[in-house]
Amino acid sequence: MSWEIVIGLEIHVQLATKSKLFSGAKVGFGAEPNTQTTLVDLGMPGSLPVFNEEALRMAVTFGTAIDAEIGKHSVFARKNYFYPDSPKGYQTSQMDHPIVGMGHLDIQLEDGSTKRIGVTRAHLEEDAGKSLHDDFDGMTGIDLNRSSTPLLEIVSEPDMRSAKEAVAYMRKMHAIVTTIGISDGNMAEGSMRCDANVSIRPKGQQKLGTRAELKNINSFRFIERAINVEVERQIDILEDGGKIAQETRLYDADKNETRPMRSKEEANDYRYFPCPDLLPIKIDDAYIEAIRHTLPELPDQRSARFMSQLGLSQYDAEVLSSSRTLADYFEAVVAVCNDAKLSANWVTGELARYMNQHNLEIDAAPVSATQLGQLINRIKDDTINGKGAKTVLDELWNQAGEVDTIIATKGLKQVSDIGAIENMVDDVIAANSKQVQQYVDAEVEKRGKMLGFFMGQVMKASQGSANPGQVNGLLKKKLDALC
């Protein structure tokens, strides 16, 4: 039987506010435990929450960016459950009246086409603290620094039909929230995490299958793997005549499997009710429109401009518009060297390789956009060849100085002196008479490939500094003259 996969995602985005959703405690990752809390975050009796206006502005900004209905009257609700890292005994969230209603975003599929994914809603809520299950004399340690950190939970429609579509949606969501500046989007630090609702049904069937909810997936790679392994599990069960249980499952990246979460048999009875400590939030059209006017160029718009104005391929345009910092960096490189194609190649190629190797984001790159632009200028004016340029980048990465200084001290200036190159070419031809004879005897269409040997010899003789274009031209001319 042929199965259709149905996926909906719930994405939690940590909002980049300075203080917490309901208190004046600092928000920040990696601080000493329990040093960023107030009585409100500890759930002390008598303490009252006061809502952070910046979290409201960020939520509404997001709503306008995905063209959603904005809730002009939104209400906080209590989601009740007991867990020690939530000392109040409930999470302040939103239920019936979320701040952001129905919206949508477009994802690009592998075949180049575009698919619209519905966003059901997005609501504000507070994060919980952290439980540390290391052994403290048989007890559990609680760190409440994260408690009351503002989150936007973004719920999609079950519109995705493959793990790849889910990843594309998550990537686009990441690009949007970082572009509009409401989150740093740092998945490793938990600023963006996702739960995936996954079900399958026979192709052509309307009714949705029973879904499993995969919890807390925190990287793009894991979304794809977790969904694929869960889909296989469900197909196996159904094809063996079994039934899917509606349950919450955890993805184990080490074993590449999902397994049911032990626990909380009745935990899903959250008994939501409006929070009596917080009044309804009312906003008007003027507030929403003022925010809409502050929207920066969104990833889709920027990507389209990169293609139409700078002539980039769709792939390059999408990669480079996937985050605001990356797109800003790229445009700063282009501003210096005025060559979009070369800039795109270097930013998405060599530089990206270094960034991945060192696990850094572009805003932490030790090579500035100006330096990379200057480096590209030296390639364009034939001062250095590709190999030399890679050496310069390596030196720049290690902060060894500026482009021109590095070229001078490392002796990377390529030899474009035609006389000098001609001498080297003549030497190589003279020293390799056997290969020359083979070249002469070879069929014409095979000679191009054989030229590589001579290229290598000349480049070696020049210690990599010869202009490869000139070497190639001269070699071909001189060898063909012998045929």
Next chain:
Amino acid sequence: MALENADIEKIAVLARLQLTDNDASDYANSISSILELMEQMQQVDTDGATPLSNPHDATQRLRKDEVTCGNQRDAFMAIAPASEEGLYLVPKVID
């Protein structure tokens, strides 16, 4: 709507309350009578009335996004029953 003892027991589990059998019957009666009152109130014709969250028609006050509280861990932790290495300690949670 009359609640059964079983309903009360489920609510007690969710609220982490320990009940005796007698408690359960008592609560079933008293909570049922509250629900009856609500049923009575629901008979009032509210068509056309706008829901009101409070009589003053007040809305949520907003706070500027500023860090106004520093580290008060020592003061808070002084009243905690158990702590270690800056963490509050609670009975082992298995999940």
